[in-house]
Amino acid sequence: MRLTMVRNFSSPFKNCFLVLESFREYTEVETLDGDNKYDAGKEHGLQPALKGVRFLSFPPILHLHLLRYQYDSHLNKNSKINNRFPFPDRLDLNEFMDASDSDSVPANYIYVLHSVLVHIGRGSGGHYVAYINNQPMALVQGKTSKWYKFDDSTVSKSDAKTAVEGNFGEENSESSANAYMLAYIREDKIDEICCKISSDEIPQALKERLEFEKAEERKKWNQTEISVLTEKDLVVNFDTGINGMNLIDEKENINSLGKQVKVKKDTELEVLAREIAAKIYGDKSKDTSKYRLWRFSNVSYKNPTNNNEIVPRMRPSVLIPRDLHGSNMTMNSMWNREHELYYLENAAIDEPGCSSDYNLVFFKFFDVNARQMRLVGSRFLNVAKKSPADLAEECIKMTGLPEGTELNFYEEIACNKVNHIDRARSLTYSISNPMDGIIIVFEISTERSTIVNAKTFCEMLSTTVNIEACDFDANVMGVGFSEDLEHPVQFRADLVRFSIFLFFKYIFQDCTLFEVAMKIANLIEYRAGFLLFFHNERHSKRPGDRFIKGQELINTKLHDFLDSKVNNVNYRVRETFTIFYTKLSIPLGEFSEFKTQNGYLTTIHFARNEKAFFLYRDNETIDDLLERCRENYPFSVDGSKRLRFVEMKQSKYGVIRVIKKSLLAKDVFDSCHTTFIRLEETPLDQIQIDSRHEFIISAIRFSIKNDDYFGAPFFIKFNKEEVFSMFADRMRLMLNVKKELFDSLQFSIISPTAYSDKVVRFDIHNQTARKDLINMIMDLGTTSPNKMPFLRVNFPTAGNSKGNSDEFRPAEPAIYIRN
Incomplete structure (x- = not known):
């Protein structure tokens, strides 16, 4: 037997679901026999033995660490486990004591829960709070204990259900609040540990520190901070920010408009202007008539001829203290003083008095x-x-x-x-x-x-707004070119390339979008009937997926097109509204005869997905549409010059299947409820696929640095009968990387499940990886599209540094907790 001092106990969380289960697993006896006998040294040699752990004693205060973080070897990061793990408010550990040494075993090893340390968030970050039981003896007596929540500098009352049950954890949750450390106190030591402390036991330095903090807190509560404007401030703000209207911008935060001045709450209003002037100008004069203090208030204008027209306006209209009722009033008696704006007027140049x-x-x-x-x-x-x-x-x-x-x-x-x-x-x-x-x-x-x-x-x-007209190259596919136009539709690699060419002011109340189109067409020397306008994405300055067709261009008012953005316009700050358009190669009338499908296209090496709009008719097949798309698709120089549509999922799992050319375009597009289509040039080695031993596998690039996908997902061919090194060479060509970088890449097969992903790591340079790929291929035909396995390629540094916020993000780095 060997005695060891154990300073902490970490619960093997993942395989156990109760605290006592964790202790039982930790103390489980293992039989050492057969090839696994215990080495008893030269004298006794290998001997059958029993191996296990028994406790001789537990401390008065017991800390239990729940291992809610695990290391992901594939991602080289920690991830958080949020599974449910109940813990009791009373814990009996007597069964784990070594009864052979009766002198070391006290009467009872029963513990009462004293505090719960909680992490709120994911493995990549979050917030920490603590719940503390202020009356642990109440649990022993069968009474309700009092719990308090400690959240940074805020302490608030809580209850046992929130503090305990509320932090058990939630299964299959990506972000939740759960306990990661527990503190128990032994029942027979509660009075000793939680005893009251007399003033004499507190160190003098700590007493002085507490008194200083209390004095600072009293000083803080005896002061208030107000925002004050001077005439100079009004002039500067007027010239730089409010476009000649009113005095201030009512939509601005008042604290950003004026100088922040601290005044005592018990300052009498009769001398308030003088006190503020002393802080702003350094004027120590006792003359209260040199300055006047005004409070801004909302004095709405009501049109006498139209009772429904009420215009709010902020003016300095309350003179302090003249317009306030009561005598001997102080700053403390003014309502909502911290959320109001004041104007300090220099009274020396005017007739004195109030x-x-x-x-x-x-x-x-x-x-x-x-x-x-x-x-x-x-x-x-x-x-x-x-x-x-x-x-x-x-x-x-x-x-x-x-x-x-x-x-x-x-x-x-x-x-x-x-x-x-x-x-x-x-x-x-x-x-x-x-x-x-x-x-x-x-x-x-x-x-x-x-x-x-x-x-x-x-x-x-x-009544005027700034209009910024931006030409962006939307990939409108399937319309061909008009020979009489000098500027046919051009493909560009960027998703949206802005060409800001125009700022003009337009009185828009009765203006139609067609009038704006005429104005733009005249300035860019293009035909107004060939301009396609797009609705903006909500809450962003980017073109959306909806556009204005045919007669709609003539009937749509510019005011309605800009919609709610105009209703909330702030004219004082010269807001600019952006209108997006693209140049068509066919007139809008002919364009309106087509149906449209939103999708994507990509080019060789699958660098990224570009937004595209596909035009089709009801009776057309996919092959008919592909033939028309050939006219303005940017084929690669040494490519196959053949096009295909693939179906993609709106998630991290990439491409699903190649769409058959014989299908009706209408049927394909109508079935794309949770997926979308992409147009791409067929790789040379995928023009003909022998279904007996050749397969195409979905692959996605990921960056280890920011743990996000980048580029466009793609299909790669795998031949079961070829030398496996040929698959590796084909992958390097598809990724378009040098051999040095390719050798540093990590490959794995991801098989999505309901709550997590099954990860199979393999070495693409090792022939044994062939078996893993064959197993993956066997799953392709037996799983639903949402659970279809794919090949993940981890790059060490590449990728979008900002990530793709609208897509799935895998596990992120964990917070390391040190006690």
Whole structure:
């Protein structure tokens, strides 16, 4: 017998489904006899023996590590096991004690669950939390224990069901929360281990640290952070970001607009402006009249002639503390202060005071010649006593225009609502709603015209979008060429090659897509009737699979074509909308006579799948379509010059079968519900396949570096009767790699199952691999398409560095857990 100190116990998780089962497997007795006798040394030689493990003692605190990670030798990575593994809240380990030494065995080795350490996520990453039982003795007494969840700096109450049963794991789950370590306390040691600690037992350094953290927390809770704009901030933001409209962009996060200023919550509102000015300008003056603080609020405009038209607008319309009710108010009494925006006005240049007769007025100058709007400043004015002539004096001072310059005035009510102010009437009657945050726009009278003035400029801004027309080469196959066109359809290797040639502004409310097509055709010197427009993919600036046909081009309004993107347009930031089109070799009328099928095509060496659109008629066979596709397919120089369609799965498993040429195209395409088709040039060695001993196998390239597939899946021929080295040579030619790289590749056969993949690794340079391939071929005819085996080729460094986010991702690196 040999005594050993075991410092940790790891449960053999994969083959056991209970904690006690793991202990029984660990302590199982093995008989050593026959050829496996125990070597007892020179004196006794080989002897039959029993080999096993018995425990003499267990510690007061027992840590159990659940092995939820396993190494995948094929992928050279760890993967996580999420299978269900229940564990008890009370654990009796007495059966595993060595009873022969009675002195070392205490009365009971019964343990109570104290904490559960949990990993949430996959093998590639995730998050860690812990559940701790605050009253382990309650379990001994048959009472309900209290559980707490520790999630980073957050501690919250939990319950036994969530903490324990909720972390058993979930079978066949790729991502779940489950326990990876358990901590148990022996029942007879609970009072000793979980005893209360007196203040004297806490080290002084730790006490000081705790007091410091508490003080910092109190200081943090006594402060609040607000976003404050100055006049300079408004001018800069106006010139660079909001396209001449309003004062700010309401869609922006307010915290990104102004300066972030921390103020005490108990600051009185009477001195709040002075306190903020001290932090922004460093002004230590005690004079509270030098600055005024305004809060932005939503003062919606309601059209008096149309009650349904309500335009939201953000203006600095609440003067603090003048417009707030109550006395001796502090910052703490202001509702939602952390989610509001403030404007700090310099009051030194205006008439002092905070009278309710005065209004905050902002001034914009429209430069007619430059077609430019700019914010020039703000004033605190008694609007009721001011006339347009008084406004002219203020505007001339702010812009430095010559004295006596004649000006025209407008009120900007909202982004697309600008009213002319009559110089002969009082401002009280000219302004729609005298309030704080009024915006006055002015221009030089002698420079304006009925077409170019501040009013038409503002209206144009609110009804105009930028259109970016992009020509991309869609692979429209099966239409041939029109001899009278100078620019036939060309194939390009890129999936989408953008050719950004145009930025133009267009008033689109009543504009049709055909008018836009005419505009584009004129600029690119092409025929509008030969342009095919595509709907955009949702939430991206890429062309989708749907396009506009025939009469639809004339009837579709540009506004409807851009759809919801226009309804949510932010005119202030000069958003650009992208329209994708491609040049056809036949007119749209003839194009509309065909039916279309979305699919892919690929070229020699199967570098990648390219989007393609196949045009066919109901009575055509696959052979008829292939014949027409020959006219614009980019054949390789030394290829077979023969085309074929193959069926592919919308998953990681690649190509399924070659489509027979005699089938009707309509029947083939109608049956492609979960698969899609691809057009490709038939490899020379696959033109004729002898079904008696020749087969084609699906192969997919993978990158070990980022654990993702790349390139296009392809078929490779295998001949059972040829020398196996010929198959290796054929594979190297198909992959188009040098011998040095080919020798470093890893090959394996993947057989998909319901919940995981069966992996058979083999050496392609070894003749014994022939048997593995023959077994794979025998499975080809007996499995469904979703479970069809394929050949996986692992490259050491190649592949798409960004991966293919819309496709399957195999197992990823595990998190290494160190205790």
